[in-house]
Amino acid sequence: PMETLRQLVQTESRLHTVTEVALVACLFGGLVLVRTVRSRRREKRLIAKLQNQRERSLQQAEQRVMKYKQHPVTNSAFILNLSLSELTNQLQEGSLSPEEVFYAYMDKTLDVQQKLNCCTEIILDSFEQLKAIDSGKKGLLYGVPVSLKENIFLKVHASSCGVVRFVHQPADDDCVLVKVLKKQGAIPFVRTNVPQSLLNYDCSNQFYGQTLNPCNLQKTPGGSSGGEASLIAGGGSVIGLGSDIGGSVRIPASFCGICGLKPTSGRLSSRGLKSIYRGQKAVLSSIGPLGKDVDSLALFMRAILCDDMYSLDPTVPPLPFKEEVYRSRKPLRIGYFEQIEETPASPSMIRAVQEVKALLEQAGHTLVPYSPVKVEMNELAIKGAISDGGGTYVQQLKGSRIDPTLRAQFLIYRIPNWLKKIIAFIIKPLVNFNCISLIGKKKQQTFYLLFRSVAGLWKLHASIEDTIAEWQRLNIDVVLCPIIGPAFNFNYCGKLTCMASFSMIYNVLNFCAGVVPVSIVTAQDEKNLCHLAAKGGEGLPVAVQCVALPWQDELCLRFMKEVEELVKKQRINER
Numbered sequence: 001p002m003e004t005l006r007q008l009v010q011t012e013s014r015l016h017t018v019t020e021v022a023l024v025a026c027l028f029g030g031l032v033l034v035r036t037v038r039s040r041r042r043e044k045r046l047i048a049k050l051q052n053q054r055e056r057s058l059q060q061a062e063q064r065v066m067k068y069k070q071h072p073v074t075n076s077a078f079i080l081n082l083s084l085s086e087l088t089n090q091l092q093e094g095s096l097s098p099e100e101v102f103y104a105y106m107d108k109t110l111d112v113q114q115k116l117n118c119c120t121e122i123i124l125d126s127f128e129q130l131k132a133i134d135s136g137k138k139g140l141l142y143g144v145p146v147s148l149k150e151n152i153f154l155k156v157h158a159s160s161c162g163v164v165r166f167v168h169q170p171a172d173d174d175c176v177l178v179k180v181l182k183k184q185g186a187i188p189f190v191r192t193n194v195p196q197s198l199l200n201y202d203c204s205n206q207f208y209g210q211t212l213n214p215c216n217l218q219k220t221p222g223g224s225s226g227g228e229a230s231l232i233a234g235g236g237s238v239i240g241l242g243s244d245i246g247g248s249v250r251i252p253a254s255f256c257g258i259c260g261l262k263p264t265s266g267r268l269s270s271r272g273l274k275s276i277y278r279g280q281k282a283v284l285s286s287i288g289p290l291g292k293d294v295d296s297l298a299l300f301m302r303a304i305l306c307d308d309m310y311s312l313d314p315t316v317p318p319l320p321f322k323e324e325v326y327r328s329r330k331p332l333r334i335g336y337f338e339q340i341e342e343t344p345a346s347p348s349m350i351r352a353v354q355e356v357k358a359l360l361e362q363a364g365h366t367l368v369p370y371s372p373v374k375v376e377m378n379e380l381a382i383k384g385a386i387s388d389g390g391g392t393y394v395q396q397l398k399g400s401r402i403d404p405t406l407r408a409q410f411l412i413y414r415i416p417n418w419l420k421k422i423i424a425f426i427i428k429p430l431v432n433f434n435c436i437s438l439i440g441k442k443k444q445q446t447f448y449l450l451f452r453s454v455a456g457l458w459k460l461h462a463s464i465e466d467t468i469a470e471w472q473r474l475n476i477d478v479v480l481c482p483i484i485g486p487a488f489n490f491n492y493c494g495k496l497t498c499m500a501s502f503s504m505i506y507n508v509l510n511f512c513a514g515v516v517p518v519s520i521v522t523a524q525d526e527k528n529l530c531h532l533a534a535k536g537g538e539g540l541p542v543a544v545q546c547v548a549l550p551w552q553d554e555l556c557l558r559f560m561k562e563v564e565e566l567v568k569k570q571r572i573n574e575r
């Protein structure tokens, strides 16, 4: 009987322990559940608030446009068809008034927004700015409506970047470039959509949803300045401002068939630009313009590179726009490449470079084969930009529901760094850097690099030195190379971060680089295309990338202009 009693006591005490553990687990689970439910509710309220805010601004703008339309209106189609240079000429001469231009673009933007979901807010202050515009002080952008990417600081407005914790941080002041734009007579009138966190070349977030590509509504416009590219290509803006730390001006410009320039970082003031990694200095971001033609970008740069910017931001070197370099037509020595070894290009990207190369040769330039210095720029970019392995990133996105376009990337950032290193070591032999045919291989490559994001940066400076030495050895002025394209199907960009190599190289090196649309995807390109991300792209725009050494932004623009002219001439001849 004693033995039976002891067993009974033991069983009962075990039962107690099990019950206690179960209770603690339930309590913990309950707490987690309550927290999650609360944070989801808070998030839902926030989403509703932001969407209402956007809706209200759209409605108010619409009412004012309707009221304006009651007067006999100028031909807005005529205004919307003018290039930025033509538009500024007419505004300066007085043959068009800032008012008619403003309302033509506002009206078009409201229309484009409905189709493409590219705007986050109409800047209602712009109506007041329009009323106060001084016709006696005609700056270079007098009366020009300008669109702004959402991460650009605008007084009282928050730059959410699709991240919950940024929603409650309204800017104390306009950023330097917005101030300079206003001094030059421009009217910032709309803010445009971005991907959550900005470190993605898609354009979707939990607050404003997915922006669409005007060239094909089944495609992403690219990112992170995707709202800008979509609005401009859709006709709702004549010039806009984006930012680029890995291709965010150039990729959306390429996907939407417009031009975009990433100036040398530091040439334009970056003060007042929201970013996830504040103060990160290894890979530098640039603010840059997007527009329908190269002259628009040049005019924008000419306007911004002025004394006002240098006094508002004394860290910017006072280098005015070099007109003679932009206008020069002396023959160039042009290095070119069609592929990057570890990230091969799609058929249309290669064809575009080959065709432009031929046109440049016919025009009297010398084309020299050139290979980018053999280091994994992609790896350097990622290690530089997120050298803590994503810790800060995860911290900043706390409380935000991760957008589906970002999930694959985010999962990796959440893994502890020691474990990332081990996984990177294990999967290294499995990664095939040369395979283009299977989307799966590309994914492996991408994930491998993200796993390796925790490591030193000793190669970064060496690669800049080596690249400059190679340019000097070949005596080349500029480089012609591919830029990712055509536009991807939804939800691929975040899984194929390695495809941003073509643009990221020039952020790592801090060279200036721009893109020009030169062709469209042919049936043959589509047939030769192996990866699913860009399938179904026949007829979409294809661009090339033009690159110059640091601080040679005008030379880069001049080269872009020449490419644009040659392509235009050829199209006319073919007709």
Ligand SMILES: CCCCCC/C=C\CCCCCCCC(=O)NCCO
Binding pocket: 198, 199, 200, 201, 223, 224, 243, 244, 245, 246, 247, 248, 249, 275, 283, 285, 381, 382, 385, 386, 497, 500, 504, 507
């Ligand atoms: C050099 C940027 C490295 C970012 C590391 C994150 C890993 C992969 C993302 C690659 C996609 C880059 C898209 C472009 C991001 C960009 O330019 N954002 C602009 C911020 O102002």
